[in-house]
Amino acid sequence: MRNVILFIRRYFNFVFFLILQVIALMMLFRYNKYHEAAFMGVAMEITGSFDARYNTIENFLRLKKTNEQLAAENERLKNRLRQDFAAPDSSKQVVLDSIRIDSLQQYRKYLYLSAKVIGNSTSSQTNFITIHRGSRQGVQRDMAVLSSTGVVGTVVTVSNNMASVMSILHRQSRISASLFRTGETGTIEWDGKDPQFITLKNIPKSVQVKKGDTVITSKYSDKFPPGQFIGFVEEVANDPSSNFYSLKLRTATNFFNVQYVNVVANLQKDEQESLEKATQQKQ
Amino acid sequence: MSSLVKNIIRFFLFILVQVFVLDKIPPLHRLITPYLYFIFILWLPFNMPRLSLTLVGFLYGLTLDYFLYTPGLHAAACTLVAYARPFIINILIARESTEFNYIEPSITAMGFTPYAVYILILTFLHNSYIVFLEWLRFPNFWYFLGKVLATTGVSFLLAMITEMLFYRKQRFRTNTA
Numbered sequence: 001m002r003n004v005i006l007f008i009r010r011y012f013n014f015v016f017f018l019i020l021q022v023i024a025l026m027m028l029f030r031y032n033k034y035h036e037a038a039f040m041g042v043a044m045e046i047t048g049s050f051d052a053r054y055n056t057i058e059n060f061l062r063l064k065k066t067n068e069q070l071a072a073e074n075e076r077l078k079n080r081l082r083q084d085f086a087a088p089d090s091s092k093q094v095v096l097d098s099i100r101i102d103s104l105q106q107y108r109k110y111l112y113l114s115a116k117v118i119g120n121s122t123s124s125q126t127n128f129i130t131i132h133r134g135s136r137q138g139v140q141r142d143m144a145v146l147s148s149t150g151v152v153g154t155v156v157t158v159s160n161n162m163a164s165v166m167s168i169l170h171r172q173s174r175i176s177a178s179l180f181r182t183g184e185t186g187t188i189e190w191d192g193k194d195p196q197f198i199t200l201k202n203i204p205k206s207v208q209v210k211k212g213d214t215v216i217t218s219k220y221s222d223k224f225p226p227g228q229f230i231g232f233v234e235e236v237a238n239d240p241s242s243n244f245y246s247l248k249l250r251t252a253t254n255f256f257n258v259q260y261v262n263v264v265a266n267l268q269k270d271e272q273e274s275l276e277k278a279t280q281q282k283q
Numbered sequence: 284m285s286s287l288v289k290n291i292i293r294f295f296l297f298i299l300v301q302v303f304v305l306d307k308i309p310p311l312h313r314l315i316t317p318y319l320y321f322i323f324i325l326w327l328p329f330n331m332p333r334l335s336l337t338l339v340g341f342l343y344g345l346t347l348d349y350f351l352y353t354p355g356l357h358a359a360a361c362t363l364v365a366y367a368r369p370f371i372i373n374i375l376i377a378r379e380s381t382e383f384n385y386i387e388p389s390i391t392a393m394g395f396t397p398y399a400v401y402i403l404i405l406t407f408l409h410n411s412y413i414v415f416l417e418w419l420r421f422p423n424f425w426y427f428l429g430k431v432l433a434t435t436g437v438s439f440l441l442a443m444i445t446e447m448l449f450y451r452k453q454r455f456r457t458n459t460a
């Protein structure tokens with residue numbers, strides 16, 4: 001026993017070094033698994049305030065581009081208005097309430113919450129975006145995040161006033177997607193190399209895919225509202241060893257200058273989850 | 284200005300430069316993220332005890348980690364650099380007395396070549412450890428090798444340029460003072 005103590009005293013520096021290494025590595029590998037780490041919520045409030053200050057400058061420099069994006073989004077939404085469509089046969093009139101609003105709001109499935117981006121990274125293999133809206137403003141874990149042009153990612157950590165979003169430019173991000181034209185469903189991944197391109201996998205080779213095809217969020221996702229743009233096919237890689245395509249997509253969102261995002265809450269998610277769980281337990 | 288105040292200012296300055304300047308640069312050739320922040324550890328005083336040196340390295344890396352959302356990654360690398368630093372200095376400086384003539388490692392204190400070697404070894408150590416931890420999670424050997432070499436080269440250049448641009452005036456310490 002005395003020898004052990006002597007040994008530790010003699011090599012105390014080395015032992016101390018090892019302890020710190022183990023702490024650091026534990027934090028690193030635990031974070032990858034559960035996307036949360038010691039004091040991350042508290043630290044995010046502090047680092048986030050620095051980010052917010054930096055962002056006020058960056059935001060100003062990109063105002064013009066943000067404005068153009070908003071104008072384009074407005075144009076797209078206005079073109080969907082019912083009054084823009086007229087049937088040539090005027091003797092028939094179709095009347096349809098497009099939005100059912102009642103006092104209980106029981107038909108609403110998706111709720112959009114706007115948020116400002118205050119931190120953004122595209123340079124590592126595990127990219128996160130920080131938004132200035134947190135649990136006090138209604139953001140929860142696993143909510144979907146969309147920009148004005150397309151999908152951004154999912155919320156992974158929430159503090160009181162800020163939230164950290166795992167963008168689709170993260171090696172562990174997986175999103176269910178489908179081809180707009182034919183409807184086949186696959187998975188979106190990122191290979192960690194170029195932040196402009198992502199990969200769509202598991203599309204069977206029986207489908208005719210062309211360059212420029214649109215890829216949207218699928219109807220089976222429990223987070224993302226269906227029909228949101230993810231990307232556009234840039235290259236169809238033909239891998240003879242597989243029955244599935246591996247499609248290279250250009251992202252719909254420009255991750256280099258994303259300024260404002262919408263956090264989307266699926267209000268019927270709990271019901272769907274509990275139903276699916278109950279079904280699994282019966283078997 | 285006392286050494287403590289100077290180092291506290293450097294601590295925050297290097298973190299802010301790394302987070303808001305160097306990390307905002309899109310990766311050069313998709314590989315290289317320039318690292319400069321760890322030069323703070325290399326500039327700590329010679330006579331700092333080993334134990335506190337390792338601890339400061341850990342806390343410094345952790346601070347950066349919280350800014351970049353990678354808890355543990357830079358902390359692990361900084362701890363390694365801080366722990367290895369005294370060994371490298373002992374090898375590189377042949378000295379007769381037990382006292383150092385200058386407070387911090389610099390070109391004037393060590394001479395150009397030993398200082399360059401000192402920076403190069405620790406830069407290599409830091410970058411290979413960081414890329415190695417990344418590699419453990421996403422294995423790809425050639426990517427690993429290329430990234431280590433390229434990142435080390437760029438970081439080494441940056442560190443030497445910083446050293447030459449921001450000349451640190453240092454007093455020669457004598458026994459009488």
